[in-house]
Amino acid sequence: xxxxxxxxxxxxxxxxxxxxxxxxxxxxxxxxxxxxxxxxxxxxxxxxxxxxxxxxxxxxxxxxxxxxxxxxxxxxxxxxxxxxxxxxxxxxxxxxxxxxxxxxxxxxxxxxxxxxxxxxxxxxxxxxxxxxxxxxxxxxxxxxxxxxxxxxxxxxxxxxxxxxxxxxxxxxxxxxxxxxxxxxxxxxxxxxxxxxxxxxx
Numbered sequence: 644x645x646x647x648x649x650x651x652x653x654x655x656x657x658x659x660x661x662x663x664x665x666x667x668x669x670x671x672x673x674x675x676x677x678x679x680x681x682x683x684x685x686x687x688x689x690x691x692x693x694x695x696x697x698x699x700x701x702x703x704x705x706x707x708x709x710x711x712x713x714x715x716x717x718x719x720x721x722x723x724x725x726x727x728x729x730x731x732x733x734x735x736x737x738x739x740x741x742x743x744x745x746x747x748x749x750x751x752x753x754x755x756x757x758x759x760x761x762x763x764x765x766x767x768x769x770x771x772x773x774x775x776x777x778x779x780x781x782x783x784x785x786x787x788x789x790x791x792x793x794x795x796x797x798x799x800x801x802x803x804x805x806x807x808x809x810x811x812x813x814x815x816x817x818x819x820x821x822x823x824x825x826x827x828x829x830x831x832x833x834x835x836x837x838x839x840x841x842x843x844x
Contacts, residue, residue, distance in 0.1 A: 647675050647837070648703035649684040652710030652721030659711070661688075663768055663816060667709050667829060671766075674833055687720045696728040697736060705762045705837050706805075712769040717796060725799060738803050756804025763800055764808040764836050765793055766829070772815040808836035 651668045653661035668684065675682050683699055685691060700706070710721050717725070729737060735757070742754030771784075779786035789812050790797070797807055811832045813825040 645680045645704045646702050647680050647682050647705045647707065648699050649675075649682060649707045649709065650721070650724070651684065651686040651688075652708060652718050652724070653686075654688055654713070654718040654720050661711075663813070663822070664709050664711060666826075667766060667768070667813070670826060670829060671707055671709070671833060674830060675837075685724075687718075687724045691724060691728070693727050693731050696724070697732045700728065700732065700737060700758070700761070703761060705764075707764050707766060707833075709766045710768075712767050712771075712792075715792065729799070729803060732803070741802070753798075753802050756802055759804040759806070761804075762806045762808055762837065764833075765796060765810040766812075766832075767793075767810065768813045768816045770815065770817045772819065773812070811836075 649668055649671055651661075651664055653659075653664040655661050668686075672682050672684060683702070685696065685699070708721070710718055713719070716722070732738060733740065738757055739755040741752050742756070743750045743752055767789075775781050776784055776792075777786065777788050778784075784792070790810055793810055800807065809832070811829055813822075813829070815821070816825075
C-alpha cells in the first residue's frame with residue numbers, strides 16, 4: 644500500500660481563485676485513490692500544524708506539489724510551508740543537518756537528507772506559453788527549460804534526499820488555455836511518474 648501527500652500551494656487573489664489548481668489536485672486524488680493509494684492532502688492557504696506536516700512528510704512515499712508560478716517561483720504560503728516544515732525536520736527526522744561533520748570533512752554539503760525513499764513531483768500552472776522555453780531565440784528565458792526555472796525549488800528537496808520526478812506544466816492558462824488537453828497530459832504524466840497502482844517506480 645502506497646501513501647501520497649498532495650499539497651495545493653495556491654494563494655487566492657482577487658484575480659485568481661485557484662479553481663484550476665484545485666481541479667488538478669482533485670484529479671490527482673481520484674487517480675491515486677482509484678489505483679489503491681492512500682491519499683492525504685493539504686491546502687496551504689488554510690494553514691497547517693508544523694509537527695503534523697513533518698509526520699505527513701515521513702508518512703508519504705510520494706509527494707505532489709501543485710501550484711501556480713508566482714513571480715517566477717513558489718507562492719508565498721507554499722514557500723512558508725516549506726521553510727517551517729522542513730526546518731522543523733532538520734532535527735534529524737527529515738535531515739541530519741547539511742550532512743557535514745567536523746569529524747569527517749570529506750562529507751559533502753547537502754548529503755544529510757533522510758528522505759531518500761521519497762519521490763516528489765512539481766506540477767505548476769503558468770501564463771507563459773510552452774514556446775517561451777527551450778528556445779534560444781526567446782529573449783526572456785533565453786533558451787532555458789521549465790526545470791531550469793524550477794532548479795532552486797528542486798535543490799530544496801534534493802537537500803533532504805528526495806527523488807525528483809519530471810515536472811508537469813500547464814502553459815498559457817490565462818491567455819490561451821487548453822485545459823482538457825492539459826488534464827489528459829496530467830493523467831498520463833502522473834501514471835508515468837509514480838506508476839499509481841504499481842510499484843511506485
